[in-house]
Amino acid sequence: MKKFKKFVASALAAVMVLGLAACGGGGGTSETQAGSGGTAETETTANEILTQETAAAADTSDGTAVDSGAAKESAKDSIIMGYTAEPNNINPGADSKTNAQMVVAMFHDGLVGKAPEDQSVIVPSISDTWEFSEDGTELTMHIRDDIKFHDGTPLTVEDVLFSLDYAVSQGLNASSASVLKSWEDVGDNNIKITLSYPYKPVLQILATPGYSIISKAFYEQCEADGTNFGMVENGTGAYTLESWTTGDRMVLKAYDDWHRGAPAIKDVEIRVCSDETSGALMVENGEIDFFIGMNNADRDRLAANENLELVDAYSAGTYIICMNLQEGPFADNLALREAVAYAINREEILLGGMNGVGSVTPGPITPGYFGYVEGFEPYPYDPEKAKEKMIEAGYPDGIDIEFKVASDSWYSLPAQVIVEQLRQVGIRCDLQIMERAPFLEETQEQLDYEMCYYITWGDFPDADPVMWGKFHSECIGQPMMNFGGVNDPEVDELLLKARTSLDDQERLDLYAELAEMNKENVWYLMVLTTYNAVVINKDIEGVTPIPAGYYNPAFYYWVEA
Amino acid sequence: MYRMIIKRLIMLIPVLLGISFILFTIMYFTPGDAARLLLGDSASEEAVEALREQLGLNGGFFERYFDYIGNIILHGDFGISYRTRNPVFTEVFTRFHYTLRLALTAIIISSVLGVLFGILSAVRQYSIADNVITAVTLFLTSMPDFWLGMMLIIIFAVNLKVLPISGASSWECFILPGFTAAANYLANTIRMTRSSMLETIRMDYVRTARAKGVPEKKVIFGHTLKNALMPIVTLVGVNMGWQLGGTIIIEQVFGIPGIGSLMIQSIRMKDTPVVIGCIMFIAFLSSLINLATDIIYAYIDPRIRAQYVTKKAVKA
Amino acid sequence: MANEKLLEIKDLHVVYHTDEDDVYAVNDLTLSLDKGQTLGLVGETGAGKTTTCLSILRLLPDKIGEVTGGSIRFNGKDILGISEEEMRDIRGQEIAMIFQDPMSSLNPVYTVGYQIAEALKYHSTEYKTEQEIEKRVEEMLALVGITPERKNDYPHQFSGGMKQRVVIAMALACDPKLLLADEPTTALDVTIQAQVLKLINELKDKLKTAVVLVTHDLGIVAETCDSVAVMYAGTVIEGGPIETIFGGENHHPYTVGLFGSIPNLKVKTKRLSPIEGLMPDPADLPKGCAFSPRCPKCMDICRTTEPPKVFEGEHMIKCHLFNMNKEVEA
């Protein structure tokens, strides 16, 4: 908890610093900004950052942005990180899960990077300067010519173009790839990316690990000799892969020629912890220094441990109750949906299901993300009103419904509380806790459910991917997308407007309007968001909260051995 | 002897084929799409479809099965994991040694302690020691292994902090899971040793040995144990076979990245080639262990050895 | 020599405690045997013959069989009173036993040579080194008519008769003073029976070993024994030198029945006369004389009072029939 307070304070500081920076005509470079992240307080900052980032980045065109831990003295040069889930593979485009993306980001760089202190700040990386055209549809980026892959071969424009080809062909980038229309070599180590429409957060997209720059020659070599590309790497990133014992650990070595500066921590071991509980015990016993994937149940105990610190980041997702709007009892029955809205008590769900870790979120966008609507009021918890609505909906004697949920505890536990609350107003749920695979197939692709509980997810801190995916009619039947089945031309129009607008205030207003429409129609019932906390040894410095969970030890250092 | 071994190995082939068919069928009808699971939630439909095509998931049931089994028979190729795209056997072998270590720890604990306590229990039949051992045995058989594991974690890892909670990084990591996995077999071995000892102790030849004035120790550990051991050898062999496939939940509790964890993960990811590969591998190994048991058996028991070695019957 | 008592059993009581009942296997048994002599122990199955032998060796089943009274003296020493260590020295060395079933008396996992050597290893002062023991084993095998080369064979490679020879070799390896032969021929073919008996007889003469020969074959008794004890329901109902049993006038009705139930080639009998009925349940012995329910000459007193031992020189009969006119033991 200590750490959390610390970073809220620093986030406030960041607001002021940024304000000054903006006034000062873009003199601020990324490394002057103090740690910030996805707290409720920072959402306005995030917007400001987006407006001034280009200028800020342009000023660092000397290409010597040194922001890694190398600048600091580290008392110890190794770290053991524990993760509860092992990546299936480390192919940058193959596995969208956080665990894989985190490791991918250690091996690779994107065209642009993120400031370690603040995920919403874009900093130069493989591209050191860039420029948007007037209408915002063309992006010209200069590629550094002094960067080498881990095998020593220099990075070329050809590699960059190949990497973009590769990235958009990968399934996990599908939702963002449509923004990028084409890319070409325009000489002088410059590339030009043409966008399908003006899109403000495009640099955020390019900074996700899914758009890592890979070596064309290496990829082709792997293809030729049958090496599994998902088990090897040849990036330009801070670390190289020494060995990988599947199911047990990955051993990483620092890449001292990293263009963002040699990492202070030279040896990284990523251990697979079997489950959250044992991971928590391992970090308590000092077997690991850094633990990602803490269970809320262990939170208080770990927070009380004076050798440890918690670093809290709001999760990049919001947990939602979905009612099938296409068919079944909830379709075309607003009163019944309202009954559900009045019946749920978010505070109890948060306490009973998530051990009280996180906060209730009535709106569709996570705090800290661009588009978060402050002061949004949900339906109040009012069981009596809910019962009235049940009568209005035509179910005075209650109704039996099917409630599907994935088996992970962070879904199944809150779902149990919801089931209980709904039972109080006469909605009797048949709770089906399912394996993730069939759950995704049935609820999201086939829309074969009546009610389910899942999460929204935004890879980068902007409302567009979440809102577009959840509400646009073209996304019906796509996983993680519009599985409620919202199909409203007016909504589609508003979404398009918000996506292509270059005016932040307009975008904010549009998203607020959409949030209001969602509330009125009870399409999705936003419930809560939690913290994705990492637990670290208190002697590690430089760890900042990252909502999407891509922690990179290149920026960390030890203050005591 | 060689003929017996070869015959047994040949008989294994239809069993393995049958297993592959059974599991293929089950996995085929399991809902969930491997391609979708691989690409993650946010992948596009086209990408999923392309991967499905690439993994050969679009064919009909028999087409896919015969494809799969054909590759095994013709090329010895067990396919690649849908999840990691590694050959199945790379997957199996990187995990197998953990399970093997766990199984060996368990088998050593259960056999050594089981035989010792079993003998003690039999020799001191109806004594306090016997009653205590019998009670503990009963307790061990009645306990779900995961619960025992949880209790051991609470006691030794959380409260006493003497052993690691989970993982597989050092030999200490295998003590608690080893004990947990051993519990049931330990109980079985004790029961079996006890009853086998009691039965053998009543044999005429033991009485003969006593009548010769052979010291009691020698009677117990020589004349009785050597005979009583035979069913125990079989039990240890069977245990070993089951340990290899039966530590699934214990691996889950203690976070051992063994073959059990791999199988659960693979079932969840619908990684059919790995599921079938793992189980065929385990079935094959268990059969080898059974064979080895029989050979050891023959070594201990001259009567059975004689059956294999020579057919000459000596008449007076 | 004939007067030197080697084995004296007095008022022996043995009880088997089973789950359900206490089984009174041996009741008030008295026996004695002189050095170098042969005693025939005769009786039906379940009469307590084997139990008596086991009591002498103190090999009653642990916890189940218990000597509840009486004494056994061997060579003047009270066997029941000595320690287990001392007893072990006696077993095999001074008293050896041949069990009923040669098929199961040999340990299947050891070679016969080893099993014979074992007895020597733990006791013999005469054969100490390995070579000496080996030599003795070969000698013993030769003695019982088995080629010494077969010492490395396992029991399952021998036939029943051969196994019994091995058992005998094993029993006699240490030159015991007393050999308890528990129906050594019952499990064997008739032809082999004769061979084995002959062997025992020869060896007995050669080694001067006293023998307790348990059998229910009166023919064998007649051929080999110096004295006889007839057992019924755990006690000796008639006993004495062989002449008194096979000759003489007065016999226990049971002995009469026993003799009547075997075919006799010399005397022409129209038919065999079996003893009617069955042995009483040793867990639930009848009051009075145990034989009373089956006795053709049963009297009222037989059903109520235990019969006394009636002596006629060395001939003893335990029956009310002879009580009136003979001297009675107190």
Next chain:
Amino acid sequence: MMAKSKNIAVSPNEETHEVKRRGQIAQIWFRFRKNKMAFAGLIIFGLLVLVAATAPLYLNFERDVIQQNIMDRFQGPSAEHIFGTDQFGRDIFKRVLWGARVSMSVGIGVVVVSLGGGAILGSISGYFGGMLDNVIMRICDMFLAIPGTLLAIALVSAFGNSIPNLMLALGISTMPKMSRIVRSSVLTLKNQEFIEAARSCGTSNARIIIRHILPNAIGPIIVEGTLSVARSIISVASMSFIGLGIQPPNPEWGAMLSEAKTQMINYPYLVYAPGISIVLTVMSLTLIGDGLRDALDPKMKN
């Protein structure tokens, strides 16, 4: 004509068996009662069954078992909640009591499936022999070569998660073993005279199996069945533990342990009551099973 002769020939046969069996049952009961441990097991199990069967009389499922009181979560053991409350504020004691119903009935359900299937397969296999026997037994071998837990997991994944499917999956995975036991009993009986007699009277095969063979093979089957219920309770708990068994809010012991898993370090009391309940039930059943085995076949006893 046929029917008549059957009556004459078979009925007395059956009657004598009846008489003999009754005598046997009395004997078995006598031997069983002398076995103190087995009898203690019977009493414990009896009490557990009583608790389970009468639970609806003293507990209201909705109010006592599944109703949450989030504000009362993680209350340690106290006079009010003797085993404390769980993370939804439900009374663990009441849930454990109700859990006896669920655990036992599912455990028994599993055995009914496996015993039913096993009896059919085993008796067909043993009775008819030949090719059919070979085929059935080879298939059993194949199933036996697959680790049982894993087979059950795969089957539940395939069937979908529900109580009947769980019983089916666990039943199927134990069926081969059961078939073998039934088969070997049938094999020993099949050539006995009274079966020959029935067959010579033209009794149909099905009737012979059902009326003559199975009742006589019942001893080992009952023993195996009893022990099997014990094992099934553990299997069900294991499946629930990895999330593939009984679904919340139904209180099954394994499911309760599964819920307690993440909290056990902070609140160890959560794992005691359900675990001990399992041990107690399984132990009592094991004692009964062992006792029955000894009572049925006194020779087996040491």
